Amino acid sequence: MFEDHIATYREEAAELLAELETSLLDLETRPDDRELIDRVFRAMHTIKGSGAMFGFDEIAAFTHEVETVFDLVRNGRMVVTKELLDLTLRSRDHISMLLATATEGMPVERGTGDQLIDGLRRLLPPSVLHRGAEAVPLAAQADEVERAPLQTWRIRFQPHREMLLCGSNPLALINELRELGTCLVTAQFDAVPPLDSFVGEHCYLSWDIVLSTVRGEEAIRDVFLFVEDDCQLNIELIDEPALEDRQPEYKRLGEILIERGDLAPEALDEVLRHQKPLGELLVDGGMVSPDKVAAALDEQQHVRKTRQEQANTESAASIRVPAEKLDQLVNLVGEMVTVQARLSQVSNALGDATYIAIAEEVERLTNELRDTALNIRMLPIGSTFSKFKRLVRDLSRELGKEIEMETFGADTELDKTVIEKLNDPLVHIIRNSIDHGIEAPAERMAAGKPTTGTIRLGAEHAGDSVLITIHDDGKGIDPAAVRAKAVRLGLLSANAELGDQEIFACIFTPGFSTADQITSVSGRGVGMDVVKRGIEGLRGTIAVDSELGRGTTITLKIPLTLAIIESLLVQVGDSHFVLPLAPIEECVELSRADVEASHGRNLANVRGHLTPYIRLRDQFAINGTRPEIEQIVIVAVQGVRIGFVVDFVVGEHQTVIKPLGILYQDVRGISGATILGDGSVALILSPADLVRMAETAEQRKP
Structure with a gap:
């Protein structure tokens, strides 16, 4: 059982790392976007917390240091810079390496992590650093940040009984709360059953916690971020000494007991039964009519019921299903389509109206089931597009070019199998666009272009297919150069009368390249033939349109599904x-x-x-x-x-x-x-x- 939870963590960590990379790349163009900063922090916080739960201590310790820096950014004590994003992206890669290392049982190489932490430490503002900062963890340095006024919070933490089965440890969360300030913890044992019905894997305890801290509500909620769906959590501000107009007297005993859950409102009503309900008192005092009281009570009950139903619906809005089960479902639906075709053929041959009607109904249901099953496997292609932003960023720097990547149609959906097989062809095309297409800044300036080149990657539906376009505003493809190289290779005759499209088709021939130099990126004639084979393996087509000096557009037409x-x-x-x-x-x-x-x-x-x-x-x-x-x-x-x-x-x-x-x-x-x-x-x-x-x-x- 525990191994299953570890496998689930690895899968979720991979998804969080992908989201982290996308958010960091978006943050490079929008460094003041508060929502992006929060997404980066939440992703790292969840990786850290879940890693600690499942024994990935190296991941938890390293991520905690990086998370602390973004906590300073989130609190306005640091600004997002290019250096910070570079180090954080490298830290993301290091976390991915730690995850792979832990999966394969290999020893951890700590040198890279220590260098990254040192680099992050050097970016800390002077107000955070102090003597000996080089030897102090980032988390400790963050404690020097100016605090908000001291506040006291009431926290009711009631885990679901199955929380322990998910690998979560409530005590670790409580200990993390203690690090935020002065903490008073009281365990509640009311739900513990007799021994004959006690299940050792269930959590029967709940905790009432009073916490005085300067970190604010957001820091408290961050502690429970990765278990928020596995518990009932109530956080309420009950005291704030910094307020000048606070009342000297605190709440009445009955209010405190009810709010803490120690006393049911009905029990308090029983004790105070000599007092009439508020509605009756208002009616008896002639302040409001009975009908208006009834209408107010109806409104109260309706809103409560609606909110509860909405909460129940949202809690069950989605589930995680292994991809293998979806593949099996689609295979079974495919078999059903075949059987349905056989049924229709036999019923038509018999000519019996009853059998024909049944066959038509089965055909309708089979078509609906087929469409539903295929739609379940559909994923937005944006998950693939986001990976290439990092490719463009790193490769353009390696080549000394300035390139921006724009995307559109990220919500366009494709079968997950198609998306997986599209990755390699798109990598080859984008690498060629960066190396062969986009010019160096000086060359672009001489041609009257902006020094920053642009690669546009997009998708759109076209019937039962998807059109994926990759456009760059580089120097374009010279058809004369392609033709000359094709003639030298014996691919074309010197007298052949061909249009540009037919000439451009030569670049998909194995071994064909117009590059003058072989680099680590391209020039060996390997790539575009791989692209063509990959696209045709998906039963798709590829087309090239280029204008010399203006750029190149490559269009892929891919079927929605392969099943x-x-x-x-x-x-x-x-x-x-x-x-x-x-x-x-x-x-x-x-x-x-x-x-x-x-x-x-x-x-x-x-x-x-x-x-x-x-x-x-x-x-x-x-x-x-x-x-x-x-x-x-x-x-x-x-x-x-x-x-x-x-x-x-x-x-x-x-x-x-x-x-x-x-x-x-x-x-x-x-x-x-x-x-x-x-x-x-x-x-x-x-x-x-x-x-x-x-x-x-x-x-x-x-």
């Missing part, structure tokens, strides 16, 4: 094939007369435009007689219209993607398979691979 896709089912002979629906533009007829008019060339005249096509019958060596009128499915492949000739277009199809066996994983032109309603298998085609295969075959012809 179930909208597709077009086609037939060639007795075989069925599936084409992804997203890149399909239209379907047209191809008659025998059209074939004869092309004089042996695979070209079709579609509304005045010649469109090349590939015969799937020839591609897969399928025997049989072609129908008099065939169908051409026209697909956009990297901005070029290509046709695929089939015997029949069956129609749209909900395709549940099944991976191919190990013997068929490397078959080109096929990206997977699906099971049709009659139990037969249809292959899912990869249009981009089929086009490349056809081009290769054409070049090999004598």
Whole structure:
């Protein structure tokens, strides 16, 4: 059980570290943003507190020192500077390293942490430092900060019974409260059951605490920040000596007992039963009518009930589910889609109205279940975008460039599997934009540009796909240079008449690079071919648009999900094939007369435009007689219209993607398979691979 909680902490710590990095990078552009400062502090405070709970002492001790500095920032005693953010980002990386080290059971290297703490200490303002500060922990130095007036707080801390099962230690929280000031703690044992019903893993105690401190309510709540969902916590200011108009007498005994929870209001009412309720006294005194008293009581009860219902709803608004369970759910839904297709086919063959009605109802429910299951796995792509801000920041400094990164469409949702596989292609593209695209400040100034370059990364929905664009305002791609290099490599003939789009496609060839020098960042010709393979592995497309001197835009078109896709089912002979629906533009007829008019060339005249096509019958060596009128499915492949000739277009199809066996994983032109309603298998085609295969075959012809 404890190991499960440790695994949960590691997962949550990784999420908090990602949030911490994003907040720090945002803070670099908005150093006075109070909300960002609070987010940084809360993330570090939670990492520290939970780390101490689960035995990650090195993480807790180091994070406590960094947290203390941001406590000074939060209290207005320090300002956010570039040096502070640099050290804090490096501290975040060190915490991540400590987490990985603890996970793998390796020894801790403390030198880096000590250097970071020394660097943070040197940033402390003179009002905080004192003699011998070099040997005093940051947390102790922070105690020298000017305090607010002394205040006394009443704290009622009642843990949920299952708190201990989550690995939290209430005594550690109380000891942390003692560090804030003078603390009086009284344990309450009323809820402790008899031994025969006592559960050793449950927490039955609660605590009444009176704390006098100068740190304020925020510091008190920070102590309970990472257990606030596992307890009932009441914090109330009961005394403030600095106030000149405070009353010499304190509250009555009955009020104190009720507020502390030692006496029920009903018991006090019983003792004071000789007194009438306030409403009755007001009515008897002729001060208000009975109806108005009743209306006020109704309002009181309604508001209490509404607040309680809202609290219950908010407490159950979300739950954490392991990704493996979601994957299993989607797989089961995929199997159900296949069975539903079989049911529809059988019911239509039988022609029974009752069976058909049942099949239609099952189809409706299956579609709703499919959409719901897929939506559960959808995540905002902003979680991936935020990682690249750090990449741009660090790499631009390494290259001596000034680059800012802008993002849009961070709320655009994609399947979590797609997001995970997008990381490497986006890293390669952004690194190339920084190294090849954005010029050095002096070069930009000479070109009349701002010295600071800009990379814009964004996403937007486009039907059942997402368009991801990466734009830089750098020097752009010179098509003449690309063409010359492609000719030298034998990729293009010197006489070929090509447009810019076709020339730019050469940069995705393995080993192709226009860089004059090989650096640690790029120039070896490895990267853009990896990008292309990665995007096509997601059944997506990539397009490049560049203007010399103005910049480059790379557009990725990615399907929303990899589990179930909208597709077009086609037939060639007795075989069925599936084409992804997203890149399909239209379907047209191809008659025998059209074939004869092309004089042996695979070209079709579609509304005045010649469109090349590939015969799937020839591609897969399928025997049989072609129908008099065939169908051409026209697909956009990297901005070029290509046709695929089939015997029949069956129609749209909900395709549940099944991976191919190990013997068929490397078959080109096929990206997977699906099971049709009659139990037969249809292959899912990869249009981009089929086009490349056809081009290769054409070049090999004598």
